[in-house]
Amino acid sequence: MSEFSVKEKKLLDNHFSNSDENVFAIITPRQVDRGALMSRYSRTDKSMRRIFLDEFLHNKNMGEEFYNRVLLEYGDDSVAELGEAQIAIEGISNIAVKKIEDRRIGLSYLEKSSRYVAWNKKINGQYRFYKDPVLMKSKFADLYVDACNFSFDVYSENIEHMVKYVREKYPIEKYTFKDSKDGIEKSFSKLKEEEDIKSASMVYNGSTKAKALDILRGLLPASTLTNVGITGNGRAFEYLLTILASSELDEERDLASKIKKELDTTIKAFVRRADDKYGKAFQDYLKQVKTASKKIAKKIQPKIISGTTTQIVDYEPEKTAIDKIITGIIYEQSPSTSHSNIMQQVRKLSKEEKIKTINIFANLRKNRRHRPSRAFENVYYTFDLLNNFGMFRDFHRHRALTLERQLLTTDHWYNTPNEIKVLGIEKEYKECMKNTKQVFEKIRTKHPEQAQYVVNFAYNYPYFMKFNLREACHLIELRTVPQGHIDYRRVAQQMFKEINKVHPNLSKIMKFVDLKEYDLERFESEKRSEEKRKNIKK
Numbered sequence: 082m083s084e085f086s087v088k089e090k091k092l093l094d095n096h097f098s099n100s101d102e103n104v105f106a107i108i109t110p111r112q113v114d115r116g117a118l119m120s121r122y123s124r125t126d127k128s129m130r131r132i133f134l135d136e137f138l139h140n141k142n143m144g145e146e147f148y149n150r151v152l153l154e155y156g157d158d159s160v161a162e163l164g165e166a167q168i169a170i171e172g173i174s175n176i177a178v179k180k181i182e183d184r185r186i187g188l189s190y191l192e193k194s195s196r197y198v199a200w201n202k203k204i205n206g207q208y209r210f211y212k213d214p215v216l217m218k219s220k221f222a223d224l225y226v227d228a229c230n231f232s233f234d235v236y237s238e239n240i241e242h243m244v245k246y247v248r249e250k251y252p253i254e255k256y257t258f259k260d261s262k263d264g265i266e267k268s269f270s271k272l273k274e275e276e277d278i279k280s281a282s283m284v285y286n287g288s289t290k291a292k293a294l295d296i297l298r299g300l301l302p303a304s305t306l307t308n309v310g311i312t313g314n315g316r317a318f319e320y321l322l323t324i325l326a327s328s329e330l331d332e333e334r335d336l337a338s339k340i341k342k343e344l345d346t347t348i349k350a351f352v353r354r355a356d357d358k359y360g361k362a363f364q365d366y367l368k369q370v371k372t373a374s375k376k377i378a379k380k381i382q383p384k385i386i387s388g389t390t391t392q393i394v395d396y397e398p399e400k401t402a403i404d405k406i407i408t409g410i411i412y413e414q415s416p417s418t419s420h421s422n423i424m425q426q427v428r429k430l431s432k433e434e435k436i437k438t439i440n441i442f443a444n445l446r447k448n449r450r451h452r453p454s455r456a457f458e459n460v461y462y463t464f465d466l467l468n469n470f471g472m473f474r475d476f477h478r479h480r481a482l483t484l485e486r487q488l489l490t491t492d493h494w495y496n497t498p499n500e501i502k503v504l505g506i507e508k509e510y511k512e513c514m515k516n517t518k519q520v521f522e523k524i525r526t527k528h529p530e531q532a533q534y535v536v537n538f539a540y541n542y543p544y545f546m547k548f549n550l551r552e553a554c555h556l557i558e559l560r561t562v563p564q565g566h567i568d569y570r571r572v573a574q575q576m577f578k579e580i581n582k583v584h585p586n587l588s589k590i591m592k593f594v595d596l597k598e599y600d601l602e603r604f605e606s607e608k609r610s611e612e613k614r615k616n617i618k619k
Contacts, residue, residue: 116163187317299539315351409456471538
C-alpha cells in the first residue's frame with residue numbers, strides 16, 4: 082500500500098516527481114527547502130516525502146531555520162552543497178573570469194567563445210573592454226584606453242581580410258559534402274539540391290570564419306569583456322565569494338558583492354558565511370598567504386624566459402609507475418588483503434607480464450570516452466608551460482589537476498600566427514604588441530595587478546600543471562581532436578610526446594591522440610553538427 086493518502090499525494094505533486102516510486106526527483110521550487118530537506122533526510126528514519134509533509138509543507142521558514150541550525154551549530158559544511166544556483170555574469174574582463182574559473186570543485190562554467198563570436202562590436206561607439214577605476218583615476222588612463230582601442234582596431238579591421246584570405250587558401254571546392262539523394266560525398270559544384278547547397282555553405286562559412294577568428298584572437302587584450310554562466314552549489318559559491326572579496330582588483334571585489342546579492346535571492350542560507358565574521362577572517366587569511374608568498378618570492382631572482390615551453394619536469398621511473406598502476410588494477414578484485422601485500426607480489430612479476438597487463442587495458446578502450454580505470458590515477462606528471470594567454474584559457478578549463486599561474490605580463494614575448502605574416506599585416510601586428518608592452522611597462526611600475534588588463538592574448542604566459550595519467554589521457558586526447566585550436570593541439574601533442582619519451586609503455590593507454598595537422602580544424606565537426614541538425618528537422 083502507498084505510504085500516502087490520496088489527499089497527501091495531491092499535496093506532493095507540486096514538490097516531487099512522483100509519490101509511489103522509490104526513485105523520485107525533488108521539484109519543490111524553494112532551493113533552501115531542497116537543501117534542508119536533503120540534510121534532514123540524513124538525520125531521521127522517516128521517508129523524504131513524509132518529512133516534507135510533516136515538517137516543511139506548512140512551515141515556510143523550516144528550510145532556512147534547519148539549515149542555519151545545522152551549519153552554524155554543528156559546522157556541517159557538506160550541507161551547503163545541497164543548495165544549488167545558476168547565475169549569469171555579463172561584461173566582465175578576461176582577468177576576472179579566469180579568477181572565477183580557477184575554482185575547480187562544485188562549479189561548472191560556460192563562457193563566451195572567441196572562435197565563434199567576433200569581439201569587434203561597439204556599444205555607444207566604444208569597444209567593449211574593462212576600464213579599471215584605479216587606472217582611470219591614474220595618470221595612465223589615456224595610455225591604457227588608447228592601447229586597448231589600438232588592439233581592437235587592428236583586430237576589427239582585419240576580420241574581413243582574414244576570412245577572405247582563409248577562403249582563398251582553403252576554397253570550398255577542396256572539400257566534399259554529402260548529397261542527400263544518394264548519401265555520397267561530393268564536391269560543392271556537384272551538389273544539385275538547394276538544401277544541400279545551403280547546408281554545405283553553412284558548414285564551410287562557419288569553419289572558415291572560426292579559423293579566421295582563431296588566428297586574430299591574439300590581438301584581443303585581457304580587458305576584453307566576456308560573459309559566463311555558472312552552475313554550482315552553495316559551498317563552492319561561498320568559497321568563490323571569499324576569494325573574490327580578498328582580491329586586489331576592484332573588479333573582482335565588486336563582483337563578490339554583486340554575486341552575493343543575487344545568490345541571496347535563491348540560496349541565501351547557503352552562502353551566508355561568505356561575508357560574516359568567518360568569511361572576513363578567511364579573507365584576511367588569504368591576503369596574508371599572498372603577502373607571505375610575495376616576501377619569499379623576492380628572495381629568489383630567477384631569470385626571465387621567453388619563447389614557448391612544453392616541458393615535463395617531474396615524473397617517476399616507469400618501472401615504479403607500472404607497479405603502482407597494476408597494484409591499483411588488482412586491488413579491487415583482491416579481497417582480504419592489503420595494498421602493500423599486492424604491491425610486493427606485483428614487483429615479482431616479469432617486465433613482459435607487466436607490459437602485457439598494461440596492453441590489455443589499452444586494447445579494451447574503443448574510443449576516447451572509454452576512460453581508463455582509477456588505477457591509472459596513481460601516476461603523476463608535472464609540466465612547465467609557457468604559451469600564449471589565448472591558449473591558456475582553453476587549458477584552464479580542465480579541473481582534475483593542479484594548476485598554478487603567475488600574473489599576466491609582456492615579459493615572455495608573443496605568438497605570431499604564420500597567417501598574419503602571409504596576409505601582410507605583420508607590421509601592424511608587431512606595432513600593436515610593441516605598443517602594448519610599452520604601456521604595460523609604464524603601468525606595472527605603480528599598478529602591477531591592474532597592468533594585466535592591457536596585455537594581448539598573444540603574449541606568452543607561464544604556468545605549471547600537475548595531473549595523473551588518467552587525466553592526461555582525457556586532456557591530451559580531447560585537446561588533439563581535429564576541431565581543436567591549432568595552438569593547444571600542438572601543446573597537447575607535445576605533452577604526449579614528452580610522456581611517451583619517459584613512459585613508452587604506459588603512454589599506450591592514450592590510444593586516441595591525434596598527431597596530425599588539419600587545414601580547417603572545424604570543418605569535419607561542422608559537417609557532423611549540420612547532419613545532426615538535418616536529422617532533428619526530420
